[in-house]
């Protein structure tokens with residue numbers, strides 16, 4: 209059992225398709241169905257089953273630390289649902305092996321503790337992802353997602369995208385890629401797109417990519433991942449090469465999903 213847990217935490221992929229030790233809780237499925245927009249949109253039943261398996265272990269195995277709010281299954285399952293979305297067809301990546309703790313705060317926060325990653329570290333932070341530490345999320349930034357008032361921001365997708373970026377040991381906006389060919393294409397596309405966003409931000413031109421992505425290449429990847437899952441058709445139309453890189457990485461094609 210300990211061996212299985214260690215394998216799971218450190219990302220041995222075969223654990224992720226194992227049968228759960230109990231049926232996936234019906235209450236959690238109702239939360240995913242009602243509150244996690246992408247759960248219903250996933251193209252295959254098997255994608256939903258995989259998302260449930262990953263949600264189960266995220267909720268059960270990570271340490272959930274609420275600060276100044278009550279945490280319940282709804283909060284845990286919603287956060288785990290979007291975190292699991294990014295991994296859905298990447299069975300090789302493990303379930304955020306360097307992330308043991310998820311801290312949930314009620315609103316934006318200003319505490320000036322040292323950040324170890326490119327999370328949002330300014331005043332009034334809504335979330336951050338530490339390189340070898342927790343993900344911190346403000347529930348006030350998540351709550352609007354439950355009412356389908358999703359604008360271009362999904363702080364859960366954003367912070368867990370940083371965690372994927374960190375998996376290869378650097379915080380440069382390049383997650384682990386499968387081949388040198390992929391890496392060269394990724395570098396070519398992401399460099400051009402990042403430079404274009406920096407220029408757009410300087411000119412005050414709005415694009416589907418939030419200008420916060422012009423901060424650095426790590427933020428660019430997190431912002432592009434948000435757009436990929438939240439505005440896939442527009443991203444594909446306006447930034448086709450970037451969309452293709454992300455589609456190949458996540459192994460999903462959300463521009464073809466319903467809704």
Ligand SMILES: [Zn+2]
Nearest residue numbers: 326327328430
């Ligand atoms: Zn960020």
